[in-house]
Amino acid sequence: MSRRLFVIALLVAISGFFVTPAAKADDNIVTNQWYTAQFVSNAPSSLFGAGSAEYTLGVDGPILPSGNNFANSVLAPTGTSWQITLTTSGTLTVTDLQATGDEFQMFDNGDPMAAAASPFVVAPQNPGWVSPGSGDTSASTVDGNYEAGDINASLGNADMSSATFALGSGVNVITGEWLAANNQGTGDMAFIAESSTPPVPEPSSIVLLCTGLLGVLFAFRKKLTA
Helix, strand or coil: CCHHHHHHHHHHHHHHHCCCCCCCCCCCCCCCCCEEEECCCCCCEECECCCCCCCCCCECEECCCCCCCEECCEECCCCCCEEEEECCCEEEEEEECCECCCEEEEEECCEECCECCCCCCCCCCCCCCCCCECCECCCCCCCCCECCCEHHHHHCCCCCCEEEEEECCEEEEEEEEEEECCCCCCCCEEEEEEECCCCCCCHHHHHHHHHHHHHHHHHHHHHHHC
């Protein structure tokens, strides 16, 4: 076996171990992805996944693993709840997206969400603001300030309402309420779910790793005895 084939086999074996497991079939939200959502009536109103966006989708959203990583959002699934399944604990970060004035209350499996530390702690990412409790995002100031859909700028603006909440391991069914609508008629928002630890490889990934390593060892042994 040539050295090139040996290296390729080794890389395939290693990459198989780091395959990210797909979301469960019932989940409609994946981690490390920003979503844009809206409300469809004046506050207070139930959470509504954005079937269409009145304004532009959110841009420049901080993502892990480093402070230099940013990504645009996608439309949240249409519906009145979102499901996130985690193998460990995690966080949900929420921010008002367009103009100051909107505030939100978030629920997990029917209970108000508890405040948690933001995962975005490395500059130039902005962490957002602390929840005052009861699943509420931070207080906003109505000053006509627009961030034009820039998620990171919204998180860094004290006049914009935002917060990070705790997600538990297992199934998290997320719902919410639009509490204030002082500037806009749609209550648009952006949110992202994060896992507190890297995903655990699925059994199929472990099998792939073992198969690849056995192949590498066999090829190496054959090369030594040739």
